[in-house]
Amino acid sequence: MSWAGSILDGLTRDWGVDHPLVLALMALALLPFLATPFVRRGIPSAALVPVDPLSRAVAAALRLAGCLAILALVLGLAGLHRREQSVEREGTGAHLVLLFDRSSSMDNSFADRAPTGDQESKSAAAKRLLAEFVARRPHDRIGVAAFSTSPMPVLPLTDHHEVVDAAIDAIDRPGLAFTDVGRGLALAFSYFADDTDETSRAVLLVSDGAALIDRRVQDALRDAAARTPVHLYWLFLRSRGSPGIFEVPPGEDTPQANPERHLHLFLQGLGLPYRAFEATSPQAVADAIAEIDRQETRPIRYVERVPRRDLARPAFMVAGFAVALLLAAKLAERRLAPARRTRAPAAEAAPARRAA
Amino acid sequence: MNRVARVATAGAPLVPARDWRFWLLLVALLALLAALLAPRVALTRPARDILLVIDVTGSMNVRDYATGGAPQTRLAAAKQAARALLAGLPCQSRLGLGIFTERRSFLLFEPAEVCENFAAIDGAIDGLDWRMAWEGDSYVTSGVHAALALAAGLKSDLVFMTDGQEAPPLAGGRLPAFDGKPGEVAGLLVGVGRTDPSPIPKFDQDGREVGFYSEQDVPQENRSGPPPEDAPSRAGWNPRNAPWGGEPATGTEHLSGMREEHLRALAAQTGLGFAPLDGAPGLIAAVEADTRARPVVTRIDTAAVPAALALFCLGVLFGLGAISSRRPGRLPVQ
Numbered sequence: 267m268s269w270a271g272s273i274l275d276g277l278t279r280d281w282g283v284d285h286p287l288v289l290a291l292m293a294l295a296l297l298p299f300l301a302t303p304f305v306r307r308g309i310p311s312a313a314l315v316p317v318d319p320l321s322r323a324v325a326a327a328l329r330l331a332g333c334l335a336i337l338a339l340v341l342g343l344a345g346l347h348r349r350e351q352s353v354e355r356e357g358t359g360a361h362l363v364l365l366f367d368r369s370s371s372m373d374n375s376f377a378d379r380a381p382t383g384d385q386e387s388k389s390a391a392a393k394r395l396l397a398e399f400v401a402r403r404p405h406d407r408i409g410v411a412a413f414s415t416s417p418m419p420v421l422p423l424t425d426h427h428e429v430v431d432a433a434i435d436a437i438d439r440p441g442l443a444f445t446d447v448g449r450g451l452a453l454a455f456s457y458f459a460d461d462t463d464e465t466s467r468a469v470l471l472v473s474d475g476a477a478l479i480d481r482r483v484q485d486a487l488r489d490a491a492a493r494t495p496v497h498l499y500w501l502f503l504r505s506r507g508s509p510g511i512f513e514v515p516p517g518e519d520t521p522q523a524n525p526e527r528h529l530h531l532f533l534q535g536l537g538l539p540y541r542a543f544e545a546t547s548p549q550a551v552a553d554a555i556a557e558i559d560r561q562e563t564r565p566i567r568y569v570e571r572v573p574r575r576d577l578a579r580p581a582f583m584v585a586g587f588a589v590a591l592l593l594a595a596k597l598a599e600r601r602l603a604p605a606r607r608t609r610a611p612a613a614e615a616a617p618a619r620r621a622a
Numbered sequence: 623m624n625r626v627a628r629v630a631t632a633g634a635p636l637v638p639a640r641d642w643r644f645w646l647l648l649v650a651l652l653a654l655l656a657a658l659l660a661p662r663v664a665l666t667r668p669a670r671d672i673l674l675v676i677d678v679t680g681s682m683n684v685r686d687y688a689t690g691g692a693p694q695t696r697l698a699a700a701k702q703a704a705r706a707l708l709a710g711l712p713c714q715s716r717l718g719l720g721i722f723t724e725r726r727s728f729l730l731f732e733p734a735e736v737c738e739n740f741a742a743i744d745g746a747i748d749g750l751d752w753r754m755a756w757e758g759d760s761y762v763t764s765g766v767h768a769a770l771a772l773a774a775g776l777k778s779d780l781v782f783m784t785d786g787q788e789a790p791p792l793a794g795g796r797l798p799a800f801d802g803k804p805g806e807v808a809g810l811l812v813g814v815g816r817t818d819p820s821p822i823p824k825f826d827q828d829g830r831e832v833g834f835y836s837e838q839d840v841p842q843e844n845r846s847g848p849p850p851e852d853a854p855s856r857a858g859w860n861p862r863n864a865p866w867g868g869e870p871a872t873g874t875e876h877l878s879g880m881r882e883e884h885l886r887a888l889a890a891q892t893g894l895g896f897a898p899l900d901g902a903p904g905l906i907a908a909v910e911a912d913t914r915a916r917p918v919v920t921r922i923d924t925a926a927v928p929a930a931l932a933l934f935c936l937g938v939l940f941g942l943g944a945i946s947s948r949r950p951g952r953l954p955v956q
Contacts, residue, residue, distance in 0.1 A: 294937050301943025303643045332940060339933040342657075343926055368728075386918075412730070415756035418721070419732045422745035429739035432718065433731035439772075442728065442756055579658060582929055586654040589932070593647045 284345030291340045298332025303596050315387035330597050342581030351572040359405035359566040360466040360497075361423060364434070365395065365454040367473030368414040370441040375545055376505055377466045388474050388503045389438040396434050396472070399555045400427055405568040410434070413450025414442035423457060425568070447471070447529060448479030448487060455490035466564040467496045474503040476529035478521055484532065491536040498533060500559050501543040501551065502526065511544055572581040646939040653932035660925040661835055667712050668915030673773040674707075675720040675727045676700055677784035677814070678752050679760035680835075681878040683823045684785070686816040696814045697752060698782045699899065703812075704747050706902030707781075707909060713737035714918045719746055720777060722784065724757035725764035733778050753829060760789040763798050763888055766811065770892060772857035773807045780809030780894065786881035790841040791873075794850055805893030810912040812905060813885050813898040819877035835876040843871035 283289060302325075372389040386394075400408060409423040410433040420433050454469045461467065479487070502511055504526075509515055511530040521528040533540050541561070543554030599604065678697060685693035689702070708717060718733035736743060762784055773780040793800070821834035849865040858868015882898065889896040896914030899905060 286703060291933070294933075297937070297940035297944050301940045301946075303939055303943070305641060305643070332936070336779070336933065336936055336940075339654075339929055339936070343929055410731070416754055418728075418730065418754045419749040419751075420746060421742050422749065424739070424742035426739045426742055429731060429734040431741045432734035432739075435732045436718075436729045439729045440726075442726075442919050444756075506829055533908070575843065576923075578923065578929075582654055582657045582925060585929075585932065586651065586658060589647060589651045589654055589936070593644075593651050596647055 280349055280351070282347055282349050282363075283341070284347070286344065287497070288340060288344035291343075292337060294340070295333045298329050298336065299361060302328065303332070303592055304599050324595075328592060331588040331591045332474070335585045335592065338581045338585035338588065342578040342585065346577045346581055348575040348577060350574045354567055356565055357405040357568050358563040359403055359407075359568060360562040360564065361407045361409075361458070361461060362403075362466050362467075362562070363409045363411060363423070363454045363457045363469045364430075365450055365469055365471045366392075366410070366412045366437050366538060367471075367475070368412045368418075368437060368439075368441040369445045369475070370443065371445075371505075372441055372474050372503070373438070374505065376503070386548055387438060388505070389441070391551055392472050392501075392503065393434055393438045395548070395551050395555050396437075397431055399559060400430055400434065401557060403562075405428060405566055406562075407568075410451050411450065411457065412437070413446055413453065415444040415446060417446065417449045417451060417453040419457075423461065425474040445473065445475050445477045447473060447476050448483035452483060452486055455487070455494050455496065458494045458496060465566045466492070468558075468562055469496050469498050470558065471498070471500045473500070474505060475508070476525040478525055479529065479532065487532075488536060491538050496538060497562070498536070498538050498540040499561075500530070500533060500540075501554050501558075502530075502542060502544045503551065504544050504546045506546065511542055524534075548622075561618060626899040634802060643939055643943075646935045650932040650935035650939070653928040653935065656928040657925040657932065659927060660923065662921040663924050664919045666773075666917035667714075667920050667923045668910075669918040670710055670716040670909070670913050670915060671716045671733055671776075671778040671933045672711070672809075672909070673720060673729075673733060673769070673780050674704055674747075674775055674783045675722050675765075675769045675772075676704065676747075676750055677722045677760070677762070678750060678755045678783075679723045679787070679789070680752065680758060680825075681756070681760065681785050681787040681789065681822050682814065683752055683825075684815060684820045684878050685823075686818075686820045686879075696785055697750070700812070700814045701747055701750055703899055703902045704783065704903045705744055707906055708736055708740070708747065710902075710906045711736045716778070717743055718778060719743070720769065720772065721750060721754055722762075722765040722782070723755035724759045724771065725761035725768070727765050727772055727782075729772055733776055757787035758789070760787060761947055762786055762788050762884075763792070766888055766892060766894075767798075767800055767802065770802055770807045770894075774802070775808065778807075780807055781812060781909055781913070782809070782894075783812040783814050783899065784812075784885070785815040785878060786813060786885040786888075787878045788881075788884070789875065790844045791875055793844040793847040797887060800891050802892070804891065807892075808894075808912060808914045810895035810897055810908055811885050811889050812908070813882055813896065815878070815880035815899075817879050817882055819874060819879040822876065822878050836931070837872065837874075837876050838870070838875045838927045840870075842873035842875045845871075909944065 353355065355518050373387050375385040375387055407423045407425055408427065408430045409428060410420040412418045412420050419430060424430065504510060509524050509526060511527045515524055515527070530542050543555050543557065545551040657729070682697040682700070683695050685695050687694040687696065687699040711717065713736065715736050716733035717736050718728045718729065720727045720730055730746065734743065766782055769780055769782055823831050823835050824834045824835050843865050844868065851858055853866055856867025856869070858864055880898065886896050895908065897904065897908035
């Protein structure tokens with residue numbers, strides 16, 4: 267029975283019906299083998315009918331037409347359809363986790379004060395540019411995580427970019443107090459823990475500042491980095507007047523005084539392919555995102571979905587042809603008329619062939 | 623009759639058969655043609671736009687639900703019911719997700735269509751965890767007020783799942799004022815938990831469970847604002863040095879039961895509905911009752927009606943033929 271099961275599996279994988287119970291009506295398809303649309307008439311002797319292969323073939327074809335009409339109707343009524351198919355294709359893209367800083371300083375403008383008039387807050391600029399970025403990368407699988415005082419998983423890795431857009435839309439909502447970037451990064455790495463695909467994996471950290479990373483979290487991050495090789499991008503939205511991450515400051519150079527620069531040094535030391543972008547204006551953010559877009563163009567297997575196709579109308583069309591055939595045959599049916607006595611023998615010599 | 627006569631003179635007295643079988647076949651064919659040309663009718667269905675906010679404060683870790691004989695935390699029960707709600711929403715509904723702790727509702731993502739993004743939203747609800755909470759406080763009333771403002775901005779209805787445990791307790795037991803317009807945002811508060819109090823699990827800084835909160839671990843009385851009117855009758859009261867009395871407050875704030883009265887009062891203040899969480903079907907019914915339906919047009923194919931008529935005709939045609947006698951009763955009349 268395993269072959270029957272596998273055939274059934276093969277059929278139901280690609281094809282389906284909406285109302286399986288209706289399929290019970292398929293039993294009706296046996297009726298055309300028991301009856302015909304023609305009037306049964308007796309003839310005095312079967313020997314009168316000559317053996318005629320063509321008549322037999324036509325009779326069998328009409329029975330099959332009746333059977334087919336009923337089968338097609340039942341399948342159409344049950345809602346026969348070809349299921350949504352997924353075709354695996356090759357494209358360019360990556361598995362990407364967007365890690366957002368949702369601390370309240372992101373709500374300020376690049377000049378680090380409340381945005382006024384035509385100024386854009388850092389989070390609003392990031393939101394607009396990231397939405398464009400996601401729209402340009404249709405084949406990526408994207409997950410979203412956020413951190414502020416605590417790390418928060420927002421969305422698991424998904425192909426559906428509409429919900430990713432909804433998550434990006436939420437980043438310019440008022441944020442929380444602190445910036446716990448270490449645990450946020452640990453959360454982002456954990457997204458790839460059971461992602462065994464051979465595709466390029468990347469974490470895009472978007473933040474406007476950093477904080478000290480707890481020593482234990484640092485160790486955990488080094489572990490995670492060794493386990494899950496990812497590309498790491500840091501889009502640092504630098505406010506005017508705040509220390510940069512690339513230049514060595516003139517005064518004290520400690521993690522406490524310059525957490526951003528030391529986060530940069532720490533990330534460099536993780537042994538991952540890592541790039542930091544320092545953006546001081548919306549235009550710089552756009553350039554950095556374009557650069558990341560260029561970098562992450564390695565082949566990816568992605569799944570393209572072919573939508574479900576309803577087959578009810580084609581089924582009704584088949585049934586229509588079959589019924590039209592039956593009707594044509596019915597129109598060709600002639601019955602024996604009670605003839606005048608003189609012509610009676612002639613009448614009986616012409617039996618309705620298809621009355622069988 | 624002319625034609626019959628002509629056929630007869632041609633040598634064969636054959637008459638076209640126009641019996642009931644012919645008419646059934648004709649009706650079946652016409653019905654099938656109608657099915658092929660049948661229009662798609664626009665029907666409206668009630669879709670809903672919902673902002674779901676789930677309380678992730680410490681009291682949601684109380685295990686007072688049970689699933690399959692094993693205790694289940696309030697948060698797990700809320701997540702389970704929320705996922706069932708997500709699955710029960712008709713297509714083109716939209717669902718956004720937020721979490722509540724401290725005094726804020728924090729939006730994770732804006733409402734997104736539920737059918738297309740089902741797996742992602744389902745995964746997001748499943749990923750909610752008490753560790754996402756950024757603060758130990760639980761000002762439920764402020765959280766609901768903030769969530770209402772959030773929902774109004776998103777043009778969604780609010781479903782707020784909480785156990786109603788205020789930590790610290792409300793000053794004087796009075797609800798803070800609501801500056802929005804009651805009833806502007808439709809929705810409901812879902813009371814999560816049993817009403818009889820249970821101990822709240824306590825976690826150390828690494829997230830390991832280390833027992834339960836005791837009476838002195840949590841503030842039993844809110845001592846901000848003016849002292850209550852009965853304060854002068856308390857032991858050790860001194861208007862300047864001990865305006866709340868000389869003794870530490872005692873109470874049962876370290877135990878948590880679902881505060882139904884508080885939640886009902888809050889619901890009445892904000893014009894929301896209230897429903898205790900008791901399984902997914904009840905939640906879906908309550909959400910349908912208390913949120914606004916947005917009619918969306920779906921196209922329904924009407925081809926099935928004439929097609930069913932065609933099938934009926936064929937069934938009658940062949941069925942009657944099959945049950946009527948297989949052999950003709952008699953020979954044609956001579």
